[in-house]
Amino acid sequence: MQRLAGRIILLWGWRRALVAFLAGALAVLGQAPYDFFAACFISFPVLVWLIDGATGDASDSLLRRLRPAFAVGWWFGFGYFLAGLWWIGSALLVEADSFAWALPFALIGIPFALAFFYGFAAMIARTMWTNDIGRIAALAFGFALTEWLRGFLFTGFPWNAIGYAAMPVPLLMQSISITGMVGMNALAVFVFALPALLAARRHLRLGAALFVLLIAAHVGFGFISLSAPETPAARSLDVRIVQPAVDLSEKWDASVRDRIFATLMGLSAEAPGPGRQKPQLILWPETSVPFLFTERPDALTALGDMLAPGQMLMAGVVREEGSGATTDSRYYNSVVAINDKGEIADAVDKVHLVPFGEYLPFADLLSRFGLEQLVAGPMNFAAGNERHAIMLPDGLRALPFICYEVIFPDLVEKGAKSAELIVNVTNDAWFGDTPGPYQHFRQAQIRAVENGLPLLRAANNGISAVVDPRGRIVDALAIDARGAIDVHLPISAQAVLSSGQRRINGMLIMLLFGMAALMLSVRQRLRAN
Known part of the structure; x- marks a missing residue:
């Protein structure tokens, strides 16, 4: 040596x-x-x-x-x-x-x-x-x-x-x-x-x-x-996580939007498997809805008809604000909560955007040289102002993080004390079956352990999973699989220490x-x- x-x-x-x-x-x-x-x-x-x-x-x-x-x-x-x-x-x-x-x-x-x-x-x-x-x-x-x-x-x-x-x-x-x-x-x-x-x-x-x-x-x-013995769960949640595995080459193609939406609806409406209860919460991945609800209000009606009484859908969407003849629109990468009446009950916008992916830094200057954002979609996103927990059935609070926001320990810690579970929606299909999606999932998994909260993760093409507060995978869908998983999730906070x-x-x-x-x-x- x-x-x-x-x-x-x-x-x-x-x-x-x-x-x-x-x-x-x-x-x-x-x-x-x-x-x-x-x-x-x-x-x-x-x-x-x-x-x-x-x-x-x-x-x-x-x-x-x-x-x-x-x-x-x-x-x-x-x-x-x-x-x-x-x-x-x-x-x-x-x-x-x-x-x-x-x-x-x-x-x-x-x-x-x-x-x-x-x-x-x-x-x-x-x-x-x-x-x-x-x-x-x-x-x-x-x-x-x-x-x-x-x-x-x-x-x-x-x-x-x-x-x-x-x-x-x-x-x-x-x-x-x-x-x-x-x-x-x-x-x-x-x-x-x-x-x-x-x-x-x-x-x-x-x-x-x-x-x-x-x-x-x-x-x-x-x-x-x-x-150590598990902390007795005061409450529980029946969850369905949908992984549609949409081909990115079709993601923003107007001619196939209805087919993509029908796939999401079909996977969400399937009867629960043997021994499973009807889900109280259905979770879709980041930007899973392939159109703006402001352009397709009929989609909300269809979702209201699909959801059973008491069910809620959390879906990744592109949210538009300020549409109109005299106002420039602003677009947000968001998670929306839709109730059984087809109403948007709550929304949380992505706060920490990806430079060059979701917005172009110094856009006025760089656009003069022909530069534009590289991968996220057909528009620049605006950053949300704050994050808050979304109220779920039975009064549970879910703290949503969109895409790579979940890799920032401080971002997760700030809101974890006001929530009973962590939600991560993402679209890692941009990176295929490479180490990227596995690395992303590992970091999300460790956020669950760090904060002593269960994690619900919906990814367009994987890895979608339910992780318990000790980092153990309850159920998951592999990369590029299309389907849904149903899980009965006991809810009990198990943080060893406060974030501070x-x-x-x-x-x-x-x-x-x-x-x-x-x-x-x-x-x-x-x-x-």
Whole structure:
């Protein structure tokens, strides 16, 4: 191990960049759908050794001395995001004649930009670098800080945060209810990087003890949580989730809209399976209704006729406001609740839109150069002002999130305390049968565990599922399957800690690593003097 580490430390130039790139790409195997988290026990020790060798001239300024470490982190991040997000380009091939030109920008540009976060993580860690376990703590702090920043800077995109690699199955998901994503990111990087100590053997016993202790705590807490008796359910909900598997090439084709709507209606009106009750709630995916209700009021009448007394439909729609001869229309990506009279009882608009997908940033400027939004549909969307829970039958409250909104822990936490369940509607058909839909589902699944609430998820082509508050899949439909699932869902909130306490815990864990790294760094410098 010492010999291998020594060779990696001495790498220079393009060889160092290539190894960093390959180490980052290898770490993607820890994410869904591969879930081979053991790959991270190779990637992160390699990253530690690369940063060991990323030293600048002592006579240079601080920024120049940190530049080699930044480069290592950037190449690691570029490999990680390129291997983990290549599937985004699939969305541009749905209408290849119009958008194939943008494929290099999606495939290369997004990983190129996101890699700066990991470059800064390595640079921050390098400021506190030591030759012992302190550098492992420094790396954990740097990554935790930049993963947290990745959640909100430049509109935010916390996709495939490192911490998800430590939570491939429900047994290993339960700790998130204590640590939050900030703490989980810090702990995951620390544990993944600890094998780097095998090379130098400084603090090896301490590292081995922490390695065993943290993994045992992670697994043990999961076992206890899943073995604990379920909280008695005060109420329950019978749910039907519809997955129509609509071909995106037909999505906005006016000639097939009636056929798409008939498919949704037919799947919703089917008799429940043996031993199942008639659903109280029917859930359709994001933008599932293929027209505007303002243009087709007859569709609401048909829905009222289809819904039995007491039933409610939650459907993803495009909602129009301000139509008229003198007013410009505004369009919203929305979830609407439709009662058994065919009336829209409530609506929630998507708050966190996808840049270039649902709206064009700096539209007035960029449109002059012929640029337009790339994938979402025939109009730009406006962002909603706020999110609120929708009242369901029997007074239950469902908090809806549209598409990738569910990957933002803070967005979900804000409203989770006022709801009994989480609803996620999405249309991942843009990305086909690639890792993207599996990664999206995993992050939604972990939001359920984090907040101790069940999750109802309707996706156009999958993965549609019902997930319990401990992250266990009650029932699901596979990618590209067409059908519906009926589930009797007990409703009982099981959050271990409040969202505020979880946020504090995560920050404390991150700061603890930062303080430990700083103290060990200062001690090493004092001894050197």
